[in-house]
Amino acid sequence: MIDVLIVGGGGAGLRAAVAVAETDPSLKVAVVSKVYPMRSHTVSAEGGAAAVIGAGDTLDEHCYDTISGGDWLCDQDAVEAFVAEAPRELIQLEHWGCPWSRESDGRVAVRPFGGMKKMRTWYAADKTGFHLLHTLFQTTLKYQDVIRYDEWFVTKLVVDDGRVHGVVAVEIRTGRIETIPARTVILATGGCGKVFPFTTNAAIKTGDGMALAYREGAPLKDMEFVQYHPTGLPFTGILITEAARAEGGWLINKDGYRYLQDYDLGKPTPTPKLRSMELGPRDRLSQAFVHEQHKGRTVDTPYGPVVYLDLRHLGEGKIDARIPFVRELCRSYQNLDPATDLIPVRPVVHYMMGGVHTDLDGATPIAGLFAAGETACVSINGANRLGSNSLPEILVFGRRAGIAAAAFAREHRDAEPPAVRSQGGDERRRLERAREGSRHGERIADLREQMQHTLEGAAGIYRTGDELAKAVDTLADLRERAEEARVDDTSTAFNTELINLQELHSMLEIAQTVVACALNRQESRGAHQRTDFSARDDEAFLAHSLVHRAPDGTPSVGLLPVTITRWPPGERVYGRD
Amino acid sequence: MRRTLEPYLWLLFSGGGVVAALVVPVLVLLFGVLMPLGIVDWPTAEHLRGLLDGVLVRLALVVVVVLCLFHAAHRIRHTSEELLGIARFDLLVAVMCYGGAIAGGIAAVMLMF
Amino acid sequence: MKARDKVTPSAAVRTTSAAYRPRRDNLWFARSRNYTIFVLRELTSVFVAWSMVFLLMLVAAVLDGTLEGFAALAAQPWMIAINVVALAAAAFHSVTFLNLAPKATVVRLDGYRLPAWMIQGGNHSLWLLVSAVIAFFVLRGFR
């Protein structure tokens, strides 16, 4: 029997694993991941990780930036804990070997980042997530007792009588379906960007963990808050990191005009100014794009309208020194050179503020079930996450969840209930049936695409009640059709189609919660902008959305008050102070 | 920890590689191509003898021969194993290759001293 | 036991599958130009060895006073042919070996490493110099 079973081998999952291994080596820890851990999506993060370090910066300022950036929907106790623990987590990573970029005197270097008033974003060139994940992964190799289930796909949580008892998972390479009993389970499965058509997220970000918890009765929180990043490459959705703007890049429209000055984001200055213009928060920048589009000041391409990111004035030297990966990506995936060419960009779905509802220790309402990382909603991100807050978040709360789960496992040493076997058996039969294949029905990819376009249309940067209501019906219909989807692959060995089908079910489930929460929130806040309710309404909606799965499988949305400690709601001000 | 001879063999191989790179082309060019073709005249036997009278020259020649032969032995061992897929007979191949190099070295010493 | 045999990262939970193990490709060196060049590079060593044999024959001839006979042998067309090939091989060896040398030797100045082309340039200059000196002694010497 495993004491702490971690689903997900990204930054959050691995940090939790090390935390357990370090606090109590006698506990049996396992990491189950549908891809080899170092392939997890944390690897793609580019820009950096925020933590107060320099003189002249304070924890309170980081708190304030985070809370105002989140449009006062963050739980302030969570933010305070997060901000206080972030520095030691990043230093811990340094002690494990992370190649942070350095000042000439050997100290860790920091850079400015969108929505942050002080320079506090640590970076490892522009491959921060890559270095962070590989450092963590290689460090976990030191703990040889951590069991790894590499390329195992979790399809179900075993929950009995309000308590988790393990998971059911498929070993992808052999098709073996196994029930893995565990005293505690930590979900660290990352986000669900793939419910949208145009996203920076990798193929594996299908919201499995959120769906696993949600199906067993755990509520999801703030699912309507979907972050659009203002600068994605058209077609591929590859992200051009915010660091490109932090280093001095400009956003210009088709007339070469730095249009952000028209949207209450400050006045253009030749060098970047914190919390102003191009360094404003992501939601506001993405919204400005839509307005430009409506004014006809964007450029049309086969992949939709774009504006330009201009890095030419930075010069080759600075680009190569500070943001080499941006240049590499532009060259190999867009066939242009940012030193001499403008980069076409458009807003792209990037991050889920919402997720499985947890407390400060990652505990969900299901006993023994924890969640951490992008899949969880603690909530420190509120209505809009600040860039470079997510990497420290997965570390801080990954560790916290690990420690809390270890404590839970030590206290609950009872034997496994019979429900484990029976639920495992049911799940096995369901999967085996799915693997028999089906010659009729629609293709998984087609259903997926329809879901994605439904979400983009109804729950994009701007939303209206009518569109959302229509989307509710479309998604319900798609869910039924997904049950009948066509499956060509009947093999047991590395059957990715079977996996894709499970992922589609997860995504549809998640998509429904996004739309339901968005429909319920009749105000505009942060990343959630309703054209039919364009103002923020603290009276009615200074509260989290909490969505449960009703017995008939539809989402039912309620509200949960926000925890306010020291920062009463105010106006979000950028670029004028 | 398992001990291995490879570091020593590799040093001999590398040293031989450098020496071979520096001296072999010019020697082959002169004695093997230009002189036989008559483009350059053969030096007199006395001249060459005179060169060989220097102990240092003879010593240097022995070093060159030994290192170059080891270089060749090392490469021939590895390449033959890769080309012919006979890595499982490594010991035999190695004995033959390095044995040849040692024999050549001994021959050189006997010849010159 | 090898250190790496002690390591079993996830073997504990891994079921082995019926994987297909490709057979050895006996013509691997012909599959790409780079492989072929590599094999040719390695085979230069045969000619290096031959050069040493040839050199020892020369030395023996000089010491025995039979240089004439050696010269006659060396002038045989097939001998010249072998040596022309040996010369090409030796030159190829020199170029590749001296170019690859900076891979193993990283020279640092002021904390930053010296670029490869500098080391390569130095190596090739040394090659020319050594060749010139040898040619000088063989052909003229200090009479």
Add this chain to the structure above:
Amino acid sequence: MTDTTQAVRQAAGTRTIRMEVARYRPGQDAEPVFQGYDVPLMSDWAVLDGLNHIKDQLDGSLSYRWSCRMGVCGSCGMTVNGEARLTCGTFLTEYGEGPVRIEPLKGFPVIRDLVVDIDDFLAKLSSVRPWLIREGEDLPLTAEYAQTPEQLEAYKQYSMCINCLLCYSACPVYVLDPDFLGPAAIALAQRYNLDSRDMGDRFDVLSQDDAVWGCTFVGECTRVCPKHVDPAEAIQRYKLTAALRSVLPWSRR
């Protein structure tokens, strides 16, 4: 067929390219067989986009790995027209009129279609102790170990490895002898050896017949590496380190 698919077809016009994809279904095929598919030839499609088109629209049973689609997760390595490549970073248009042959990475057992078994690499990776080894007291979690940009630069290149294993696939020594520790694992060992913060010693694993001494400096590993890690250099440098240490036993590194 959905709107996007149609739009793609339209944009591509009638231009298509033939992809010949190696299929291996255990239990069904005794050895890999090729299956041909025609996919739209879009100017900005990578080989991976072609495979995704096949999987999404033509044949759902094709199996391969991919995730990030931006050359950083390291999962999409395959053999494309005989060469080890990251398929997300290789444009279809590179192959003109086609056909393009897609095979699994060479040198590894094939689990299914284009999916190879890389567990062996993970065992090798952990064997070189790829983590920072410290002796004595650790600093408290309030201060970082100082490291100047020059000290960072000394190992940075070797830390860029994404574990895509193209280098193993291109290395004839590994393909002929799977016991060879191989390029990426050695490069990552060097990544820590050369880190000014590391006090570890990896001589026991690295200076072995089937570790650095197995490498005959073919150099293909470096040529195919998409991240310019230069494992060939890492290996030759360690050979020198290890050789000097063997002849000068008193010199520890």
